[in-house]
Amino acid sequence: LAAATKEWFNLEFEGPDHHTLEDTVKGVKFFVNLTLDIAHFNMHRSDVWLEGVVRHLKLVAENLNTEVREMGVRALSGLVSDSFAEAHEELQVMSPGEREEKEGRLRATKRRLLSAYGIMYEGDFKDAKVAVLESLKGTLRSLAAELDDGYPIVLKLLKSIADEGDSDMLHHAFPCLDQLCEPDVIRKVPAQVLSLLSDCCTNFARQEADPVVSQKAAKTMGVIMEFVLVNKHVLAQDFSRLGLPDGAAEVEKVWVALLETIGSLATEQRHQVRSTAIPSLFGAISRGNETFGDESILHTSTQVLLPVLQRLQMGLGAELKAYLQSAPQTSPARGGRRVEASNPQIEGWRASLTEAFKGCLDALFSVRVLGLAGEGGAAVFEGFLYAFEGCLVGGGDRVALAVTTSLKDVSIQRLLEKKLPKSVWCGMWESMDRAVGEACLERTIAPQTLWDIVKVFSATMPPARKASLLESSNVTCLMTLVDRLVTAGTPDPTAVGPTKFQVAALNELKSIAGSFSSLASDKESELWKSYLYVLLGHLPGDLNGFSWSADLDLPLQKGRVFQKGLVKVISETVAASFQQAPAAVQAEEAGGVVGMLLAAMSSQQLQEHGAWGPVAECAVQVACSGFPLLSQHGSG
Numbered sequence: 188l189a190a191a192t193k194e195w196f197n198l199e200f201e202g203p204d205h206h207t208l209e210d211t212v213k214g215v216k217f218f219v220n221l222t223l224d225i226a227h228f229n230m231h232r233s234d235v236w237l238e239g240v241v242r243h244l245k246l247v248a249e250n251l252n253t254e255v256r257e258m259g260v261r262a263l264s265g266l267v268s269d270s271f272a273e274a275h276e277e278l279q280v281m282s283p284g285e286r287e288e289k290e291g292r293l294r295a296t297k298r299r300l301l302s303a304y305g306i307m308y309e310g311d312f313k314d315a316k317v318a319v320l321e322s323l324k325g326t327l328r329s330l331a332a333e334l335d336d337g338y339p340i341v342l343k344l345l346k347s348i349a350d351e352g353d354s355d356m357l358h359h360a361f362p363c364l365d366q367l368c369e370p371d372v373i374r375k376v377p378a379q380v381l382s383l384l385s386d387c388c389t390n391f392a393r394q395e396a397d398p399v400v401s402q403k404a405a406k407t408m409g410v411i412m413e414f415v416l417v418n419k420h421v422l423a424q425d426f427s428r429l430g431l432p433d434g435a436a437e438v439e440k441v442w443v444a445l446l447e448t449i450g451s452l453a454t455e456q457r458h459q460v461r462s463t464a465i466p467s468l469f470g471a472i473s474r475g476n477e478t479f480g481d482e483s484i485l486h487t488s489t490q491v492l493l494p495v496l497q498r499l500q501m502g503l504g505a506e507l508k509a510y511l512q513s514a515p516q517t518s519p520a521r522g523g524r525r526v527e528a529s530n531p532q533i534e535g536w537r538a539s540l541t542e543a544f545k546g547c548l549d550a551l552f553s554v555r556v557l558g559l560a561g562e563g564g565a566a567v568f569e570g571f572l573y574a575f576e577g578c579l580v581g582g583g584d585r586v587a588l589a590v591t592t593s594l595k596d597v598s599i600q601r602l603l604e605k606k607l608p609k610s611v612w613c614g615m616w617e618s619m620d621r622a623v624g625e626a627c628l629e630r631t632i633a634p635q636t637l638w639d640i641v642k643v644f645s646a647t648m649p650p651a652r653k654a655s656l657l658e659s660s661n662v663t664c665l666m667t668l669v670d671r672l673v674t675a676g677t678p679d680p681t682a683v684g685p686t687k688f689q690v691a692a693l694n695e696l697k698s699i700a701g702s703f704s705s706l707a708s709d710k711e712s713e714l715w716k717s718y719l720y721v722l723l724g725h726l727p728g729d730l731n732g733f734s735w736s737a738d739l740d741l742p743l744q745k746g747r748v749f750q751k752g753l754v755k756v757i758s759e760t761v762a763a764s765f766q767q768a769p770a771a772v773q774a775e776e777a778g779g780v781v782g783m784l785l786a787a788m789s790s791q792q793l794q795e796h797g798a799w800g801p802v803a804e805c806a807v808q809v810a811c812s813g814f815p816l817l818s819q820h821g822s823g
Contacts, residue, residue, distance in 0.1 A: 215255050219247060219262050226266055233270070233296045240266070241303040248307055248315045256315045263307055264322035267300045271330045294335045301337040305344045313355065320348075320359040327366040338367070338380045342387045349390035354397045361391055361400045368410050374418070378425035381441055385411055389448050392460060402459045408449045409467030415442055416475055439483045442475060443491075450491040453543060454498035458535035465539060468495070469546030473553075481559060488556070488567040492547045496574040499543055503536040504581060537586050544578055545593045547571060552597045554606050568611050572618040579622035580629070584636040587626075591619075591640045595647055602650035612656050616664045619644055627671045634672065634688040641668045652706065659710035662699070663717045669695045670721045673753070684752035693760055696722070700764060715772045719764065719780060725757045726802065727793050728786035754798040758784075758805035765809050777813020781806050 226233075226240050244266075247259030308319045323341070327334075334341065341363070348360040364387060367373065376384060388411065391404035415422065415438065422441070423434035431437050449471070452464035472487065510528050550556065551571055556564065578590045598615065601607040623641065626632040632640070645665055651657040672692035673685075685693075696718065699706075703714045765773065765780060784806035787793055793802065 212252065212254055212258075215247060215250075216258060219244070219258060223262055223266060227269060230270060230296075233299065237296070237299045237303075241306055244303075245307055245310065248319075249310050249312065253314060256312055257318055260307060260315060260318035260322055263303055263319075264325060267303070267322075267326050268330065270296065270300055271326075271333055294337075297333075297335060297337045298340060301334070301340045305340070308344065308348075316356060317359050320356070320363060324359075324363045324366060327363055327372075336377070338376060339383055341367070342380070342383045346387045346390050349387065349394050352394050352396040354400075357391070357394060357397045357400045361403060364388060364391060365403070365407055368407050368414075370414075373411070373414050378422045378437075378441075379429060381411070381415065381422075382444060385445055385448055389452070392452050392464075393455070395457075398457055398459050401455075401457065402463050405449070405452050405455075405460050405463040405467065408445070408452065408464070409471065412442075412445050412449065412467065412471040415445060416471065416478065419478065439479055442479060443483055443486060446472065446475075446487050446491045450495050453495050453539075454502060456502070458532070458539065461535070461539045462542075465542050465546060469543070469550060472546070472550045484556060485559065485564060485567060488551060488564075489570065492550060493567070493570040493574060495543055496540070496547055496571075496577075499536065499540040500574070500577045500581060503533065503540055506533050506536050537583060540578065540582060541586055541589045544574070544590045547574075548593050548597050552601060552607075554601075554604070557601065557606055557608060557611065565610065568614060572614050575615075576618050576622040576625075579619075579640070580625050580631055584633050587632055588636055588639055588643070591643050595643050598647050599650050602647065602654045602656070605654045607654065607656065609656055612651065613658075613660070615647075616661050620664050620667055623668050623671050634686070637672055638688055638691060641665075641672065644668070648706070657706060659713055662703070662706050662710075662714055666696060666699055666714075666718055666721050669699065670724075673725060685750065685756050689753060690756070693756060697760065697764065700767070712769060712772050712775075715768045716776055719761065719768070719772075719776060720783075722757055722761050722764070723780065723783045726754060726783065726787035727790040728783065751798040754787075754793065755801040758801040762805040762808040766812050773813040774815075777809060780809050780813070784809065 222240055222243055226236060229236055241263070244259045244263050247262070248256050250256050250259070304319055304323050308316055310316065323344075327341070345360050345364050348356050367376065367384065368388075373384075385408065388404050388408050392401050392408065394401060419435075419438045419442075422438045426434035426437040446468065449464050449468045452460055453468050455461050455464065468491075472492070507528055510530055510533060548571075551567060556567075559567075575590060575594065579587045582590070594615065598607060598612075602612075623632075623637065626637065645668075648657060648661070648665065651661070669692050673689045700715070700718045703711045703718075706714075761780070761784075765777075768776075784802055787802050788799055788806070793799055
């Protein structure tokens with residue numbers, strides 16, 4: 188038959204005197220049908236004829252005539268569907284013993300038939316390749332649940348197409364993969380094939396020829412993960428039947444591998460892929476955290492969640508760097524706060540980072556994961572808070588405010604439930620202090636945004652007090668945070684008055700000082716001392732001569748801005764606050780406060796800018812209130 192078909196192909200080129208093209212098509216069709224008849228009536232001996240028939244149909248599918256090529260592919264499709272249907276009917280009438288013997292042979296036949304698609308796809312004509320994929324799609328639509336151990340053969344073909352990166356072929360191949368993930372089909376996929384299915388889907392997601400297919404593939408990964416989560420007990424039994432000692436452990440391995448895969452897609456260069464993968468990743472984690480073991484949760488946190496945040500921050504940083512390097516020298520982007528540079532790609536990275544941070548937050552601050560904080564989970568929260576600092580310093584204003592608001596909301600919820608560990612609570616404040624300090628020094632966040640961030644975060648204090656977690660160190664940290672806003676104004680030392688942010692920050696500091704007794708009554712004196720010296724740190728002068736100067740950390744001193752107007756307001760605030768402080772604080776700290784004021788009066792900066800008088804007046808008022816020998820004489 189193959190030889191006869193070749194003869195008919197040759198007749199096509201012998202000219203119209205012998206045979207027309209229509210005659211040739213009819214002749215080829217006749218021999219193809221004969222071939223299929225022989226195959227159909229000898230289905231039980233497919234191992235004998237299958238290779239020859241497929242080779243014959245491939246010859247037809249490589250003909251120069253479009254109609255003939257289509258005929259070859261259509262014949263293969265009919266052969267496969269007829270073979271599957273007949274095998275199914277044959278099994279229905281067999282006894283259990285006969286069926287078991289027959290099934291092994293039928294599975295081998297199915298493998299050979301499915302391999303034929305790969306052989307037929309190797310041709311040179313694109314329309315034939317498309318026809319092969321359409322035929323495969325039709326076969327999978329009707330017979331996907333009966334592939335048995337033929338799944339790897341189909342997945343190997345689809346994966347190779349994804350690797351080729353031909354957009355036309357991808358468009359036709361992906362529906363075949365999607366068909367395997369339909370609910371009624373994926374339930375019959377062997378457990379050991381799930382990793383192959385995931386790998387194939389990943390290749391479709393990572394190819395760069397067709398972004399629409401990439402996005403669809405990322406979404407399909409979510410379907411696979413949902414299937415594993417819902418059917419984990421059934422899959423565990425499947426693994427056990429394969430002879431594995433712990434089926435449940437095997438399912439967890441598959442689950443973690445799926446998370447790692449979709450985690451890599453969540454940091455893809457293309458925003459369309461990230462925007463699909465991120466919700467799938469964190470949706471799966473939020474449901475899986477309550478069902479899988481502690482070891483898997485900690486592994487997922489350290490190997491998936493935190494790396495996702497890290498890679499997104501790196502992606503944003505690289506995009507910012509590339510944008511600034513390509514911007515003209517006269518561009519506004521080259522001046523001011525560079526982290527606020529923007530284009531669609533940068534905004535896409537920022538949106539992904541914000542969404543991923545919230546997803547990590549919800550996953551890590553679940554009651555169960557927080558319960559692991561003292562059992563090997565400390566590193567997880569250290570890594571998360573480090574990522575939080577990175578978002579504040581390098582993400583830009585909107586990202587910084589968004590992640591702070593998200594952290595505040597979840598923290599308040601856990602504080603009200605009394606489920607937030609003390610180590611995590613204190614770590615949050617330390618991270619905030621470091622990040623805001625760096626942001627003030629590097630001027631990476633606008634003053635208004637800094638103000639909003641501090642106000643948002645301070646809202647966690649009342650519920651922390653109810654949860655018995657509030658300590659004096661937290662209050663001191665809050666004062667430091669607010670005080671940093673005083674340095675966020677203009678650096679012009681000759682400014683007449685403080686900026687609105689500096690005034691607002693000083694008023695907030697006074698408000699905090701007024702609530703010391705209610706926030707931490709047993710540490711009220713300690714808080715008053717910290718408050719006074721935080722204020723005094725804004726005055727010029729050498730701090731090294733005072734024992735309490737060590738209470739002011741280096742970044743806090745480094746960012747100081749000395750302005751005539753600000754020095755006046757600071758002096759007035761110190762004088763008024765010292766008189767409101769408890770008597771014990773006045774008696775103990777008067778010498779240190781006056782010493783700092785005298786050092787400021789002696790500084791060159793203060794003398795040059797003409798703000799000596801307010802500081803001198805403050806020194807006299809503090810001395811009259813705190814020195815016993817002077818206070819005995821009264822205000823006169």
